[in-house]
Amino acid sequence: MNAQNDLHVHSNESDGQLSPELLIDAAIGNGVSAIALCDHDTTAGAKRFTQYGRSRGINAISGIELSAKWKGGNCHLLGLNVLSEYEPLEAILRKTRESRDRRNDLILEKLAEMDINISQEQLQSEAGGEVVARPHIALAMLKAGYVCSFREAFDKYLSSSGLAYVDRFRLGPADAVKILREAGAFVVLAHPRQLGFDNEKTGLFDLLIELKKAGLQGVEIYSPDTSGEQIQLYKEMSAALGLAQTGGSDFHAPGLGGREIGYYRPSVPIPKISVPELGM
Secondary structure (H helix, E strand, O other): OOOOEEEEEOOOOOOOOOOHHHHHHHHHHOOOOEEEEEEEOOOOOHHHHHHHHHHHOOEEEEEEEEEEOOOOOOEEEEEEOOOOOOHHHHHHHHHHHHHHHHHHHHHHHHHHHOOOOOOHHHHHHHOOOOOOOHHHHHHHHHHOOOOOOHHHHHHHHHOOOOOOOOOOOOEOHHHHHHHHHHOOOEEEEOOHHHHOOOOOHHHHHHHHHHHHHHOOOEEEEEOOOOOHHHHHHHHHHHHHHOOEEEEOOOEOOOOHHHOEOOEEEOOEEOOOOOOHHHOO
């Protein structure tokens, strides 16, 4: 069974490894009919992605992934069909990228204090676009032999509980939803399992209610590492609130984390989901 759509992938304009064009080629090779580029904090690859997608006959959707302030795990919002030249959003993105750059410097300083020496040149060699992020630091650490795996770099050093973690600028969740809506986007809560609620229903449902009031339109039901129980819970909550249901591979690079375009688990395709607002 071939996958039908994938509304969450990353290119080398942020922390992915493939160009926007190669993502399109890979999606077509996997039988995907609709795909959304959701790079972190940049729309730099959006025009190339949509233009090349049209030339290849695939529904290529311009998107973005914004991180929001959150007390526990990660709160990420996807803006699908975002207007890539909406200046108020672009101003927020510039501020966010500048904050990332300052954070990267501080992380490298913390790592150096632990005799883990990563240079700016090493870091830049891992980044292909205008966003330089923690995954690039993790890859540099792995290539330099300081860790045995990408996951070890995050778990021990770069995660929110890691030895070298440094926070950065983020909007609050409701504000992130609002700016994406203002930029014409269809807004989806990404991988809700990363919020840290596990299967605790009340907190997640309360957040969905709050975000729907701000303009949230969908929930990413199918995403990597989501259990069958969690998928069922997200389906029930989104249906109760009239929110669309989407799915994404959160693909970054071939072989990384066992993720493949069009699949939310190894060899398990993302089900075909109808989202009329996205031409699906």
